[in-house]
Amino acid sequence: MIFLNINNLNVSIEGKKILNDFNITINEGEVHALMGPNGSGKSTLANVLAGNEDYEVNSGKVIFKDVDLLDLNIEERAQKGLFLAFQYPVEIPGVNITPFLHASINSKLKNEKKPEIDNLSFTKLLRKNAEELGISSDMLKRSINTGFSGGEKKRYEILQMSILNPEFAVFDETDSGLDVDALRIVTEGINKFKNPKNSFLIITHYQKLLEYIHPDYVHVMRNGKIVKSGDISLATEIEASGYQNF
């Protein structure tokens, strides 16, 4: 089943064209990796999918399940099952993860016309998932991302994903700023969460991440479009000779 179909998407920011007739199709249960040099438009794609209003969509379609995502605002896309793991998760001082994520999951459940989850069950769920990711209860008491290390922030993103249970998750350069140990913990979290019902788009600059997450497809992006698609061997090729051949 086609899950996500991006068709001739053109995007600009302040008049500068960034995505140029971009196309991709992702099916249910698939993991796609999107690689490319800096400035090729990878992060723009992630943010356009999430609905960031700084970008101007000039033309194209982004069909997700049965709707055009471009008709929805940021929160409606999230409620529909799209999750973006940020490259740089922001700090929100004074706001604790528990009420924050509780409100988030309930907004999604409400949108799906399902009963909301009560306080107690939610807290239990959060503790259980946090424990599995090696997140201490002390860390759960702190303000969101505030004073967290790079690795802690990324782990927090995985925790949020595991609670919100999105059908489609986009990872925007999740590996940036992570050491090997943090990378292992984060990718283990992603792998644990992977199932035949959800799909992933993993955006990365380096091949390292893909040693831990095994993508079904690898795409190389340049100048706002995909220039080559293949399997994991494509990533190995990039690792050996860089992006200059594309």
Next chain:
Amino acid sequence: MDTKTSQTLDKYAQDKYKYGFVTDIESNRPKKGLDEDIITFISQKKNEPKWMLTWRLDCYKKWLKMSDPQWANLKFPEIDYQDIYYYSAPKGFEEKPKDLSEVDPKLIETYNKLGIPLEEQKVLAGVAVDAVFDSVSVATTYKGELEKLGIVFCSISEAVQKHPELVKKYLGSVIPPGDHSFSALNSAVFTDGSFVYVPENVKCPMELSTYFRINAEETGQFERTLIIADKGSYVSYLEGCTAPQRDTNQLHAANVELIALEDAEIKYSTVQNWYPGDEDGKGGIYNFVTKRGLCKGKNSKISWTQVETGSAITWKYPSCILKGDNSIGEFYSVAITNNFQQADTGTKMTHIGKNTRSKIISKGISLGHSQNTYRGNVSFLRKADKARNYTQCDSLLVGNKCGAHTIPYIDSKNNSAIVEHEASTSKINEGQLYYCRQRGLSHEEAVSLIVNGFCKQVLQELPMEFAVEAQKLVSISLEGSVG
């Protein structure tokens, strides 16, 4: 600014005030305007002893020679003191009712609507309430229980009768009537407010609270509160206030004096929600309030916490005079201004004793066309050896038509004093909004969450019973939901 933000801001601008109703009750009030006759009338109504009237008239004479302070960052037309009613009491209040059966059911209903039940079977658990309606105190709950501990909690009018020695000794001792025009005015015409005395070594087991309500039109409310914590005692006090929605401005000029003796602690919290005026800036309360605490004894402590969301104009600087050695003064403030509201608020910490410490945490949030000023004055007198102050002022701007101002004064006459000052001004962070919305929260929920987080340091200082209420109030003043 993106369209979504401006849409949400428009929604904020249509802010609805849920306490704007008027109680249809007949009131007794003398003619408008201020002169010696009116003051004598008030004093007679309260059945006051002669010394009290003399004091009032002296203060009136002082007031006549003074003009209103002009230094605040506020714009408003000159107040016409002859166009105000200085006394208004619901009919039947010639004498304070002995119990609720003598009180007009309409009044009890009013307080029920405000969420402050006065009937014995419904009273708030753990909170004793004194309910003040226009110029008179309607009822005080839990009185008997407090009396057993020797704690006096009653209206100031009653205290003048029953505890004249304490009133004589302390009234005007922290805020001299000649301090400025509003303190002189209040001293001349104050009508009601609360009086608290906590005896030596008694820790007051419940929150004491006064709920002020202005109902009658064109009426000023001049409340006077006096709290005395004797040696080694502790008391936590909370004040709440609302007023009907009217298109004319009403004046509220309160004086609050706190006195903490040796080893005593007073915690004073305010949730101020006077009618702020409409979205065009019409109507609303002018809130000119003087609050001052004296840490008189060694090791005493006074802590002010305020959440200011209402009023067209807020002019208010809860202050501490740190006289006793090792005494501590604290000020925690959240001030939210929306539409055309103006707030000039802050604190004054005067370090007199040795090793005195003060802490100021101020959070200002401006929306709409409002102006929000923090004004602080920290001074160290010559003998204040090793005194310290820590000040943190953060301002948050939502939208681009509002203003935030920070005016700190620091004055040190002692070289060993240590002052730390941190200040920040930021616009509501689009990155934070984006993050929250990506997790499925609406724009409005996201703003409310971020602002509540911004204020958390202050809100957590409120007594438990009110912290949740205050959080809701913060959300409401942002959202414009009718609740």
